[in-house]
Amino acid sequence: MEYLVRGILEEVRRLVDFGEVPPASDEERKIATYVKYKFEETDLDQVEIFEFKSLLWYDLGSYLLANGLRISAVALPYTLPSEVEGRLVHIGLGIDPKDWREKDLEGNIALIQFFKEDIDSAKHQYLEAVERGAIGVIFYDFVPGGTLRRIVITGVHEYHYGQSPPPVVPVLAVSLEDGLKLREMCGRRVRLVSNSVIVPESISMSVIGILNGKSEEEILITAHHDHWLTGVGDNLIGTAILVVLSRYLCKLDRKRSIKLISFGSEEAGALNFSPWYWAHGSREYVRVYKKELENVHAVLNIDILTRGSIVLYTSGPEFISFIRNLPGILYYSKITYDIPYFDSFTFTMEGIPSLTLSTMEEYINYYHTNKDSLNRIDRTTLRRGVRILLTLIEELIVKGFEFEYSSIADYIRAKCNGYELRALNRLKNLLSQPEAKTLARTLKKVLTRPYFNGDYRLDIGPFKADLVPQLSILKDIRKIEIALESLKRGKIKEGIKEIENIPRRRIAPGTEEELPSINVVPLVKLLESGFVDSVIRVLNVLSNT
Template sequence: MSSSSSAFSGFPLTYSRRTSIASSTSSRALASGFLARFTGWDFAQEISRFRSALAAGDRVLDAAELRRLTSRLVEVGEAPPGTRAESELAAVLVEEFERAGLAVEVQKFSCASWQEESVVFKVDGKAVRAVAMPPSPPGYVEGEIVHAGSGREISAEGIEGKVALVGMTPEDPDFVAAQYARLAAAGASAVVFYDFASKLVRRIVVGIFASYSNGPGLPPPIPALAISGEDGCQLLRGRHYAQIEVRTRYAESATSANVVAYGGGEASVLLTAHYDRWFTGAADDAVGVALLQLLPKLLRGLRKIAYVAFGAEEFGAPSYSAWYWAWGSRKFVEQLESSGELEELVAVLNIDVAARRPLTVSASGPELREAARELLGGSFTYELDSPYFDSFSFSSAGIPALTTHSLWRYVDLYHTDGDVPEAVDWEAATQAGEAVIRLARELVERGRRALRYEAWREELKAILARAAEYLPPSAELIRLVEELSVEESVARELRRKALAAVCEGDPLEPGLPSCRAFPQFLVIEDLEAIDRFIEGGAGLTELAKLKRRWIMGRVRELPAAAVGYLVPLLSRAGPEGAREYLKRARDALALWLDRAYAETLELLRKLAGRAPRLD
C-alpha cells in the first residue's frame, strides 16, 4: 500500500492515527520485537516445509489446539455488538495477537446495540423457557395465545390484541422478520416463535421491513420471543393464556471495534473473521477467530498479511436498517476507501461457520472462484459470494474476497444455544484453516497473477450462448465479449456492476439470496423451464418455482417469467391449454433479453475504454 519512511508503512499506520489500544510507537516496538525474536530464522526453509506438508496432504494445523482456543473464546459467553461483553472479547483478541508478536490496532466505530436483560414467559401460570429476539423492545403483555401458522403458511385472522404463536422454517430462518412484520401489522400484542429444532432456542433479528434495503427502517413495535420446538408444540393443543415480561436495552450509538493485527509489511491480503456472537457462537464465529490466532505462526515470513477480527457482524447498522448485519466490515471498507488504501488490496479471505463438511468457498467473482477451485480441488463446493458474509462488504466494493464456510449445512444450529464446541466437526474447521493457508500463500507470493481473470469472459460467453437460443445478440456485443481483456481494474468494475445478491419470490416469502453474475440474464432459466414443460420434460411443480426476482440492497426488480403465480390457472387449463399459453408467454418474455443485451453492451463499451491497469 502507500509508501512511507516507516518500516511499517501504509495500511497499518492508517489505523495508528485512530483510537487504539496500542499507540503507533508501541505498535512499532511490538513489531520490532517480533522481528528481533526471529532474527536468523530461515523463512525460505519454513515456507518450503509447509508447502511440502500441504502438497502431501499432511496436517499442518493442530485440531486439538484449535478446539482448545475456540473453547477458551466461548467462555466469555454471548457477545452482542456494542456491549461490554464484545469489548471484553476484543481485549482478549488484542492480548492474543500481541502474544503472537503482532502489532495490533483497534479501530473503533459507532454501531447500534441491543441486549436482552431478562425474559419471563408464563403459560397458564407456568414458566416456559424463552429468549428475546433482537431488537425486541421491552414491555409487559398478557393475553390469549393464538396459533398463526408456520413457515409461509401464516394466518393473521383473529390475531388482533392476542399473543401470536408462529413456527419458524428451516427453509429460511431469517423469514421470522417477514412473519413478525405481518403479525404486528395485523395487531398482535406480541409474537412468540417456536423453533423447527425440538430443544433449541434461536435469536434472529426481526423488524418492520419488507425487503433488505440499506436505508433506515421502523423500530419493532411489539415484544418478540423465541421458544423451542418442543415447547411450541405443547402450545398447539388447547387454549392457553400467556404472560410476557421482556427487559431489553437498545442504543443507537454504541461502540464496537475492528481488531487489526499485522506482522510488519504492507498488507495486501487480509485474513478475517468476526468475534461478536449470539449465544455461545462456537461455529459462528469463534472457530474463525481461533483460526486467526493460530494462522500467524503458520504464515511467518509472509509480511503482506494482516489479520482482522470484525465487530458488529451479527447486528449493528443504525436506525433499524433492514440490512442490519456485517456493519463492522462495512465500516472497515469505508475507511479504507476514504484513505485510498482499498485499491491496494489483492484479496480478502474470510472464515465463518466452518463447522461441517463439505465446506463451501463463496467467492467474489468467477476469477477467484476458479482460482480457489484449481488450488483446493474437489473436496469443497464452490459458488459466488453470499451477502450473508463479511466478504460481501469487500466484493460489493470491487475487491476479490471469499468466505470458507458451511452455513448451508449448519442451519439447524444457526444462531441457537446449540452452537457449542461439541457440535463442531473439527476436521472441517481444520480443513478450513488449511485452505486459507494455501490460498494466502498463493495470493501473497503470486499476487493478482493467481486470479483466473479469463473466467469472466468464459462466464459471459456461456450466458450469451444460452440466451442466443431465444434471441440472438448483436454483432457488436459478440465482438466486445470476444475482445474482453480482463485484468484487475476491469475485474473490479465487473464485481461492482455485474454481480448482485438476488432474491426470488415476494419479499414476504421465505428463501435464501444468492449472488449471481450478470443477473439481468436470469430470465433465461425461466425460459428454459417453460421449454421443458412444453416438451413434456417438466411438470407444474417446476413452473411453480418461477417467481419474481429482485436485488438486495438496490431495490431493483429483475426480469423474470413469473408464471409460478399462474399454476392454479394452468392446472385447470389442462396440458394442451397450458402448453399453448406458455408458448405465447415464452415468445413475449424472451424480449426481456433485449434489455439484458443493452445493459451488458453499455457496460462492455465502458470497460473497453477503461484506462490504467492495476498490476
C-alpha cells in the same frame, strides 16, 4: 498442521468464557481487547483497534408466564422492552397462507414455529402476525433438547440500507419442548415479558493486525467475534483461527502484506434499525478505509467452519478458476458464488476477489442457539478447513499468485444462454491484458448484485448473488419455451411445473431495485381451469419477445 488445530481448539475454550457477545456491547469490547492482546504477543508489525458507531441491543432475561408456569425464553433482536398479555393462538409454520386462515389474532399472541428450511423467514412470519393484529409473537424451535435461538427481526419486509422502524410488538423464542406445551394451552391467556435494552448509538470494535510483506498489496484474512448466545461455531472458531494464524504467518516469507481483521458488529448493529442489519462492521471498514482498498489483492474470510461439507463462497469466476487449478482443495470442499450473508460479500461488492470458508449449510440446527458449543466442532472438518486456508495463503501470500480475469467474459457468455453478444470477445481480449485488474474490479463492482427470486411476503428462500443477475431472465425465457412445448403436446402437468419454477419477481435486496422478470404465475390458474389454448398464445408472445 495438527498443532495448529490443537491451538485453535484451545483458543476457542478461552473465548467461550466471554459468554454471549452482542454487537457493540461491553462483552464485545472485552473480547476485542483480548484479541488485540493476543495479536500484540506475536511479531505483527502493527496492531490497532478500529472503533465505529453501532446499534446496541441485548437481553437482560426475558420470559413467559402461562398457566401458572414461568417459561424460559430469549428475546429476539430488535425486540423493544415491553410486557403484554393476550390469548394464545397457534399458527404453525405460517409459511402457507392456509396456516393463517380462520385464526383470530386481533389483540392476541401468535405461537409460530421457526421454519428450518429458511430460518430468516421468521421476520416475515412475525410481520404477517403483526399485520393481522397480534400484540405479541412467540417462536418455538424445531430442534429438541432445550434449544433456544436468536434471529434478528426488523420492522419492515424489505432489506434496504436506510432507516426503518423497530419491531412494533415484542417477540420471544422458546424451546421445542416448551412450544409443544404452549400448543396445549392455546385459547388461554399468556403474559410475554421482554427485558431487552436498546442503545441507538454505541461503539463497536474491530481488531486489525498488520504484517508487512515485500509489496504494499494486501491479503485480508478475516472473521467476526460478536455472536448470539454461545456462538462457538458462529464465530469463535473464526476468531481463534485468526489468533493462532497471527503466530504462524510471522514465520512466512511474504511477497504480499497481510491484514488480520476480527470484525465487530457482523451479526447486527446497522444504525437506525436498518433492515440490512448484518455485516455492519465490515461495511464500516470499507467506508472508512475506501482509499486503501485498491491495495487489497484478495480477502479470505472464515465463518462457521464447524462440521460437514466445506463450501467455498467465492466472489466470481477469476477466484473459481484459481481454486479449481489448486490440487486437492475441491476433494474436501465444493465451490459456489459468494452470498450476501458473509463479511466477504462486503468486499465482493467492491469488485475485490473474496472468499468465505463455511459449513453453514449443515449447521442450521445450532445456528444462533445455546447449543452452538465446542462439542459441535468436528476435528476432521476443522483440519480440512485449515489445510485449505494454508494452501490459499501459500499461493496468494508466499508465491504471489496473480488472478486471471478473462474468465469473467466466459462466465457472462455462459449466462447468455445461447444468445451471442459480440462485445464479449472484445471484453475477453481486454481482460486478458496484464493491466486488466482495474477494469475487472470496476466491471465486477458495477455488475455484481444480490438477488432474491420472488416476493418477500409470498416466497421463501435465501438471498443469492451473481454477476449480471439481470441475465437470469434468459433462463426464464428458456423455461417458457419448455413449458410451451409441453402444453402443445398435451402434457399440462409438466407445463405447469415448468411455469411454477419461474420466479414472479426478482429483487436486488439492499437497493430494492426490480431486476428483469416475467410473472407467469397467474397462468397456472388459467391452466388449471382448462384455458390451455389461451395460455399457449400468451407464452408464444413471451417466447418470441
